[in-house]
Amino acid sequence: MKLxxxxxxxxxxxxxxxxxxxxxxxxxxxICYLKIDVVRAFEDxxxxxxxxxxxKKVYSGDxxxxxxxxxxxxxxxxxxxxxxxxxxxxxxAGLCLRCSPFLTQSLGIVVVSAIAGIHTPFKxxxxxxxxxxxxxTHTDLISQAEKEVFRERICEVNNSLxxxxxxxxxxxxxxxxxxxIENQEPVQxxxxxxxxxxxxxxxxxxxVGKREIGWQNHFGMIRSLDxxxxxxxxx
Amino acid sequence: xxxxxIVEITILPGITRDGKPEGFDRIVISPGDxxxxxxxxxxxxSAFISDIEMFAHHDTVTKRTILVNGTYPxxxxxxxxxxxxxxxxxxxxxxxSDLTVQEFLGMHVRSRKMDETGVINRTIILANxxxxxxxxxxARMTSLSGGQTRSLMIADAILISDAPIVLLDEVENAGIFKxxxxxxxxxxxxxxxFVTHDPLISLLSGRRIVMKNGGVDRILEPGDxxxxxxxxxxxxxxxxxxxxxxxxxxxxxxxxxxx
Ligand SMILES: Nc1nc2c(ncn2[C@@H]2O[C@H](COP(=O)(O)OP(=O)(O)OP(=O)(O)O)[C@@H](O)[C@H]2O)c(=O)[nH]1
Ligand SMILES: Nc1ncnc2c1ncn2[C@@H]1O[C@H](COP(=O)(O)OP(=O)(O)OP(=O)(O)O)[C@@H](O)[C@H]1O
Ligand SMILES: [Mg+2]
Ligand SMILES: [Mg+2]
Ligand SMILES: [Zn+2]
Numbered sequence: 001m002k003l004x005x006x007x008x009x010x011x012x013x014x015x016x017x018x019x020x021x022x023x024x025x026x027x028x029x030x031i032c033y034l035k036i037d038v039v040r041a042f043e044d045x046x047x048x049x050x051x052x053x054x055x056k057k058v059y060s061g062d063x064x065x066x067x068x069x070x071x072x073x074x075x076x077x078x079x080x081x082x083x084x085x086x087x088x089x090x091x092x093a094g095l096c097l098r099c100s101p102f103l104t105q106s107l108g109i110v111v112v113s114a115i116a117g118i119h120t121p122f123k124x125x126x127x128x129x130x131x132x133x134x135x136x137t138h139t140d141l142i143s144q145a146e147k148e149v150f151r152e153r154i155c156e157v158n159n160s161l162x163x164x165x166x167x168x169x170x171x172x173x174x175x176x177x178x179x180x181i182e183n184q185e186p187v188q189x190x191x192x193x194x195x196x197x198x199x200x201x202x203x204x205x206x207x208v209g210k211r212e213i214g215w216q217n218h219f220g221m222i223r224s225l226d227x228x229x230x231x232x233x234x235x
Numbered sequence: 236x237x238x239x240x241i242v243e244i245t246i247l248p249g250i251t252r253d254g255k256p257e258g259f260d261r262i263v264i265s266p267g268d269x270x271x272x273x274x275x276x277x278x279x280x281s282a283f284i285s286d287i288e289m290f291a292h293h294d295t296v297t298k299r300t301i302l303v304n305g306t307y308p309x310x311x312x313x314x315x316x317x318x319x320x321x322x323x324x325x326x327x328x329x330x331x332s333d334l335t336v337q338e339f340l341g342m343h344v345r346s347r348k349m350d351e352t353g354v355i356n357r358t359i360i361l362a363n364x365x366x367x368x369x370x371x372x373x374a375r376m377t378s379l380s381g382g383q384t385r386s387l388m389i390a391d392a393i394l395i396s397d398a399p400i401v402l403l404d405e406v407e408n409a410g411i412f413k414x415x416x417x418x419x420x421x422x423x424x425x426x427x428x429f430v431t432h433d434p435l436i437s438l439l440s441g442r443r444i445v446m447k448n449g450g451v452d453r454i455l456e457p458g459d460x461x462x463x464x465x466x467x468x469x470x471x472x473x474x475x476x477x478x479x480x481x482x483x484x485x486x487x488x489x490x491x492x493x494x
Pocket of ligand 2: 250252275279281282283
């Protein structure tokens with residue numbers, strides 16, 4: 001079974017890209033789909049109705065969706081294997097741009113919308129840095145000049161990334177994504193899959209629900225407005 | 236393969252929406268050629284130029300194949316925008332960045348690693364030939380009208396992208412000087428492909444490709460046969476342009492001077 005991890009900011013076009021992948025490989029391939037989101041997601045129902053494939057969703061609630069993704073992933077692989085899937089697609093909400101959900105033994109696909117603005121690639125360096133392929137969606141809506149600049153900026157963040165520009169609704173240009181999926185090695189040993197990147201440093205007291213403003217009221221990694229260096233305050 | 240060496244684009248037939256083969260052998264487009272793609276809504280006009288834009292290789296819904304100089308082009312040629320010989324200007328083409336015209340063009344020039352400073356000014360000057368509403372270097376991209384944006388994109392495609400093949404999807408609605416655009420692109424030896432519903436643009440193109448049900452239905456090469464119609468449409472179009480300018484200027488139109 002091949003494992004595809006699709007991540008990217010809200011409304012970037014992750015599900016639209018997943019749909020194109022599913023369309024491309026049905027009916028000869030068995031595909032399972034897992035969506036991880038914070039509070040609300042409908043993809044599992046929509047894709048199950050549209051394609052009659054096994055789907056699931058997981059809500060991460062108060063926890064970073066990428067972290068929950070890691071927690072549930074080995075169960076998800078077992079589920080997909082029981083479903084005799086050839087491909088497991090995991091769509092992560094990707095809200096926390098510090099984290100990167102990409103794993104070993106899988107194809108990491110980051111989806112970015114070109115209409116998010118030409119500075120977006122810089123803000124997504126954690127995700128862009130660790131993925132194999134960047135799918136740039138909504139290129140039907142922007143000028144040639146911006147398309148080129150967007151590509152340049154992604155290259156600046158990760159020069160070895162395979163960049164694919166698409167109108168994801170029509171599926172234009174996705175031939176190179178399909179080729180990468182075809183060339184992807186199946187999962188060898190689910191027990192040894194790990195995160196590609198180091199997760200962000202530690203946890204702060206805001207993470208655990210302390211609501212006062214001001215670093216004076218918090219512990220863990222803290223900083224003031226003018227001092228850019230984080231320091232650690234114990235307990 | 237270098238951009239300068241581009242001689243021609245060849246379109247090999249695909250299938251219609253019903254899966255029937257298209258009834259042409261091949262369509263060859265050489266530098267300086269103008270084609271218009273016409274046909275009813277949904278007939279496959281945009282799909283046709285999208286095939287050219289992405290160098291379809293039997294892998295799009297239409298199953299067409301596009302060759303460059305008679306062979307299938309290498310991958311970097313298709314994927315690297317700085318080497319890609321095609322610029323597409325769609326109906327949707329917008330600039331989203333909140334930049335001035337000067338900054339926007341500068342950004343494009345830098346991403347292409349061109350070191351020519353004069354090109355920005357030349358692009359703005361050229362764009363102003365295509366539109367009656369003056370574009371200034373310090374105007375914000377987001378405040379430009381549809382016609383101004385389109386004019387600037389076309390000038391950008393000619394001078395900065397310098398693509399030998401320019402595809403224009405329904406440019407006529409934008410209020411630009413169509414004849415100027417066509418003659419300028421011809422002068423620059425660009426191959427030009429228009430998707431259009433506009434009589435003037437259709438008649439001014441050397442070849443007319445008629446789409447029906449997802450496939451090419453007919454290829455017309457009218458030559459001299461439409462001379463009379465071209466003369467009439469050109470005059471009418473001039474009259475309409477004048478009227479448009481008068482209306483814009485708040486004038487009353489008391490007489491019409493059109494033959
Ligand atoms: N024009 C255009 N619209 C697109 C493109 N890709 C996606 N969309 C539209 O953008 C919207 C969001 O797409 P989704 O695929 O739902 O995005 P997502 O990343 O799955 O969103 P979440 O899972 O909610 O974070 C939908 O309305 C899509 O139809 C594209 O390439 N061009
Ligand atoms: N040969 C074909 N086989 C199957 N589907 C096709 C074919 N050609 C076009 N289509 C599909 O038909 C739809 C309409 O085509 P397209 O958008 O190209 O029409 P159009 O002529 O540009 O219409 P409009 O005038 O409204 O812009 C698209 O979804 C396109 O992918
Ligand atoms: Mg989604
Ligand atoms: Mg169209
Ligand atoms: Zn996180």
